[in-house]
Amino acid sequence: MNLSKRRGALVAASITAAMVLSACGGSDEGGEGGAGGEAGGTFSMYINEPENPLVPGNTTESEGSQVVKSLWTGLIQYGPEGEAEFSGVAESIESEDNVTWTVTLNDGWTFHDGTPVTAQSFVDAWNYTAYSPNAQGASYFFSNIEGYEDLQAPTDEEGNVTGEPAATEMSGLEVVDDTTFTVTLTGPFAQFPVTVGYNAFFPLPESFFEDPEAAGKNPIGNGPFKADGEFVPGQGITLSKYEDYAGENEAQADGVEYKVFADLNTAYTEVQAGGLDITRDVPPDAITTAADEFGDRFLESPSSQFTYVGFPTYDPRYQDKRVRQAFSLAIDREQITDAIFNGTRAPADAAIAPVVDGYREGACEYCEVDVDRANQLLDEAGFDRSQPVELWFNSGAGHDAWMEAVGNQLRENLGVEYQLRGDLDFSQYLPLLDEKGITGPFRLAWAMDYPSPQNYLEPLYSTAALPPAGSNASFYSNPEFDELVAQGNQASSNEEAIEFYNQAEDVLLEDMPIIPMFFGLEQAVHSENVSGVFVDIFGQVDTSKVTVNN
Amino acid sequence: MGRYVARRLLLTIPVLLGASFLIFAMVYALPGDPIRALGGDRPLAPAVVAQLRQEFNLNDPLGIQYLKYLGDLAQGDLGTDFRGRPVLDTIAQRLPVTIKLTVVAILIEAIIGIVAGVLAGIRRNSFFDNVVLVSTTLVVSIPILVLAFIAQFVFGLKLGLFPISGVQEGWYSFLLPGLVLASGSLAYVARLTRTSVAENMRADYVRTARAKGLPNRTVVVRHTLRNSLIPVVTFVGADIGTLLGGAIVTESVFNLPGIGRAIFDAVRAQEGAVVVGIVTLMVFFFIFFNLVVDVLYAVLDPRIRYE
Numbered sequence: 001m002n003l004s005k006r007r008g009a010l011v012a013a014s015i016t017a018a019m020v021l022s023a024c025g026g027s028d029e030g031g032e033g034g035a036g037g038e039a040g041g042t043f044s045m046y047i048n049e050p051e052n053p054l055v056p057g058n059t060t061e062s063e064g065s066q067v068v069k070s071l072w073t074g075l076i077q078y079g080p081e082g083e084a085e086f087s088g089v090a091e092s093i094e095s096e097d098n099v100t101w102t103v104t105l106n107d108g109w110t111f112h113d114g115t116p117v118t119a120q121s122f123v124d125a126w127n128y129t130a131y132s133p134n135a136q137g138a139s140y141f142f143s144n145i146e147g148y149e150d151l152q153a154p155t156d157e158e159g160n161v162t163g164e165p166a167a168t169e170m171s172g173l174e175v176v177d178d179t180t181f182t183v184t185l186t187g188p189f190a191q192f193p194v195t196v197g198y199n200a201f202f203p204l205p206e207s208f209f210e211d212p213e214a215a216g217k218n219p220i221g222n223g224p225f226k227a228d229g230e231f232v233p234g235q236g237i238t239l240s241k242y243e244d245y246a247g248e249n250e251a252q253a254d255g256v257e258y259k260v261f262a263d264l265n266t267a268y269t270e271v272q273a274g275g276l277d278i279t280r281d282v283p284p285d286a287i288t289t290a291a292d293e294f295g296d297r298f299l300e301s302p303s304s305q306f307t308y309v310g311f312p313t314y315d316p317r318y319q320d321k322r323v324r325q326a327f328s329l330a331i332d333r334e335q336i337t338d339a340i341f342n343g344t345r346a347p348a349d350a351a352i353a354p355v356v357d358g359y360r361e362g363a364c365e366y367c368e369v370d371v372d373r374a375n376q377l378l379d380e381a382g383f384d385r386s387q388p389v390e391l392w393f394n395s396g397a398g399h400d401a402w403m404e405a406v407g408n409q410l411r412e413n414l415g416v417e418y419q420l421r422g423d424l425d426f427s428q429y430l431p432l433l434d435e436k437g438i439t440g441p442f443r444l445a446w447a448m449d450y451p452s453p454q455n456y457l458e459p460l461y462s463t464a465a466l467p468p469a470g471s472n473a474s475f476y477s478n479p480e481f482d483e484l485v486a487q488g489n490q491a492s493s494n495e496e497a498i499e500f501y502n503q504a505e506d507v508l509l510e511d512m513p514i515i516p517m518f519f520g521l522e523q524a525v526h527s528e529n530v531s532g533v534f535v536d537i538f539g540q541v542d543t544s545k546v547t548v549n550n
Numbered sequence: 551m552g553r554y555v556a557r558r559l560l561l562t563i564p565v566l567l568g569a570s571f572l573i574f575a576m577v578y579a580l581p582g583d584p585i586r587a588l589g590g591d592r593p594l595a596p597a598v599v600a601q602l603r604q605e606f607n608l609n610d611p612l613g614i615q616y617l618k619y620l621g622d623l624a625q626g627d628l629g630t631d632f633r634g635r636p637v638l639d640t641i642a643q644r645l646p647v648t649i650k651l652t653v654v655a656i657l658i659e660a661i662i663g664i665v666a667g668v669l670a671g672i673r674r675n676s677f678f679d680n681v682v683l684v685s686t687t688l689v690v691s692i693p694i695l696v697l698a699f700i701a702q703f704v705f706g707l708k709l710g711l712f713p714i715s716g717v718q719e720g721w722y723s724f725l726l727p728g729l730v731l732a733s734g735s736l737a738y739v740a741r742l743t744r745t746s747v748a749e750n751m752r753a754d755y756v757r758t759a760r761a762k763g764l765p766n767r768t769v770v771v772r773h774t775l776r777n778s779l780i781p782v783v784t785f786v787g788a789d790i791g792t793l794l795g796g797a798i799v800t801e802s803v804f805n806l807p808g809i810g811r812a813i814f815d816a817v818r819a820q821e822g823a824v825v826v827g828i829v830t831l832m833v834f835f836f837i838f839f840n841l842v843v844d845v846l847y848a849v850l851d852p853r854i855r856y857e
Contacts, residue, residue, distance in 0.1 A: 267715075430587060
């Protein structure tokens with residue numbers, strides 16, 4: 001996830017030298033209320049170039065998601081704390097066994113082209129996204145629905161497609177009537193209702209299926225804003241308020257203009273001058289001055305981003321959990337967040353992030369610095385300190401400084417030399433992780449898809465998530481952990497589920513296939529032209545709540 | 551002359567084919583798996599990966615991939631990027647931006663550069679000559695990136711004379727980025743013109759012209775300038791070809807959605823079809839404008855004849 005953040009960092013890195021110049025831009029003299037402050041009540045907002053056409057099932061990164069979420073409303077919506085709210089299309093999502101779910105829709109929802117949002121709109125959209133020949137990025141979200149496998153084209157050993165999928169519709173989806181459909185999962189999953197607020201589960205109108213390509217340029221959704229024209233690559237898209245919006249969270253403003261900027265510094269300068277209303281990102285060099293300059297128009301809030309350092313548990317050197325615990329005990333996270341990130345990240349003390357229900361402060365026993373204990377554990381494990389530790393990260397994305405700091409702390413606290421292995425691009429780094437080609441601790445990060453502790457556990461460390469199917473790059477596999485997650489998935493109440501997930505987290509943090517490093521914080525600034533700007537736990541601005549000051 | 555131009559144009563075909571194959575091979579040789587990187591932290595579903603690899607012929611060896619590309623090209627299909635957008639659309643949308651920026655930059659560098667160069671050349675060692683020398687040295691020595699940010703900060707943010715970014719205000723939007731982009735070449739054109747003019751002012755034919763009693767204006771404009779412009783035209787012509795290839799730094803800082811950004815992103819994402827499509831076009835521009843320069847020689851200097 002969050003690919004564009006990565007790209008943004010790369011662009012930034014390529015022109016680092018001059019950032020300093022733009023960052024020292026002092027007071028805001030040019031801005032007189034902003035260019036977007038016409039009587040019409042529209043505002044403008046910075047995005048980076050979305051990676052894909054604006055099709056919800058193919059939008060898994062932050063930039064496209066921001067636009068897609070203005071254009072669509074899903075079955076449920078998420079509140080400011082990430083709680084599931086039935087303010088979307090669904091009236092209820094119920095199940096007796098956590099396997100078969102009945103989704104009942106509210107009446108009166110329409111797409112921007114006037115056609116009604118029905119049960120069929122959801123079922124068709126989900127089938128389209130899951131069907132592998134459509135090559136939709138979010139396809140895997142449906143893998144726990146019965147019949148998903150039948151929609152995957154067969155492949156040979158070399159990964160060549162050898163035929164057509166067996167079916168075009170998942171057997172687990174059934175339309176009962178216009179406002180009701182049922183979803184049958186492959187196993188019990190109590191968190192299912194929480195997941196369906198994600199992009200992948202948004203409905204699509206009939207017109208989409210006639211020409212998906214055209215629909216990607218002229219998206220037709222059911223959200224608070226509708227598209228006024230095509231999305232222009234490199235420039236953006238203009239949306240206006242959808243007057244027939246059926247939900248309670250209708251748009252406050254008359255329109256929003258998403259402007260694509262190749263360089264975050266330029267967007268930031270535009271906000272200073274009043275030519276742009278919102279950026280939900282602040283250039284790294286401007287962080288320290290932005291709070292003074294923008295006052296209460298500088299916003300900072302926790303995000304779902306979780307950065308961790310994984311261990312190749314397949315490497316004999318890191319197979320003993322005491323070694324992994326010792327490394328974690330030897331790292332002073334706070335020193336790194338202060339010195340290198342200027343406080344724009346928080347030291348991690350758990351594996352489940354603070355933005356979801358189920359976070360426990362200090363859940364990670366080995367995340368506090370304790371040099372003596374670290375050395376003791378390392379001695380007990382018989383770790384060979386004469387060989388340098390290789391620290392892996394992907395290049396050009398701004399990880400060099402903090403990984404080096406980690407290395408220095410390991411050298412100082414544990415007496416091991418280190419070597420930085422940060423010369424691989426993301427496109428080389430990821431396959432190497434999948435192929436068990438990594439020879440030391442490696443950096444990875446995660447941004448959640450839906451606010452559930454499950455999303456911080458199962459996709460990252462379960463046996464089912466081993467590569468190439470999933471993101472378990474540590475190749476960690478513990479039946480006890482898997483079982484506890486499964487019990488959480490089957491739990492009848494949320495409290496019970498969280499209890500199981502926390503137990504699973506405890507197992508994980510004892511085994512330490514990964515070292516929790518940082519939790520993300522999002523920074524945003526906005527002009528005097530707008531108010532009601534709030535960055536949610538997904539790192540996105542709910543555009544329906546933004547009001548334009550006149 | 552006509553036959554010469556036709557022969558030169560025909561020669562571009564093998565050059566373009568060779569260039570496109572080289573670029574294709576280079577993108578092919580880039581390490582890493584672009585489809586894996588598309589998924590990011592969370593891998594795409596295996597069948598989706600297989601589908602994408604097949605759609606973009608990524609499982610084929612280099613030769614087959616290139617032949618398939620040429621086959622599509624013969625039918626006027628330049629291929630699509632990974633998001634399914636035709637390369638032709640990308641070029642059609644971004645080229646006008648780059649062309650406008652190039653036109654503005656070339657006009658600025660040619661007009662200001664030549665005028666400053668001529669004035670400095672005919673009054674060598676005057677005050678004006680020294681001003682031109684010092685200012686051009688200064689401009690040449692500052693990296694364009696720094697210049698771009700300073701210009702944006704001072705003229706855009708502080709003085710508010712120009713838009714900070716974007717292309718909303720038509721040609722006016724291109725003035726400041728054009729000036730920044732032209733600055734380096736402008737300095738070079740001015741110095742080239744100055745040297746050339748200064749040299750020609752001492753040539754025999756100029757003395758002869760003066761001896762005939764021609765007015766100074768005619769001597770300078772008709773005789774000196776025309777001869778002095780040959781190296782300048784070579785430089786400006788080559789510069790057009792280069793600028794049309796896009797200016798990544800200027801486009802990024804001023805947020806102009808031109809060719810430079812497109813190619814930068816495409817190389818990073820290892821999008822073979824996009825890189826080859828755009829770079830081949832750049833090669834064509836370069837060859838074409840070099841041809842124009844060669845033809846202009848004949849116009850400027852009647853002694854040059856092409857058979």
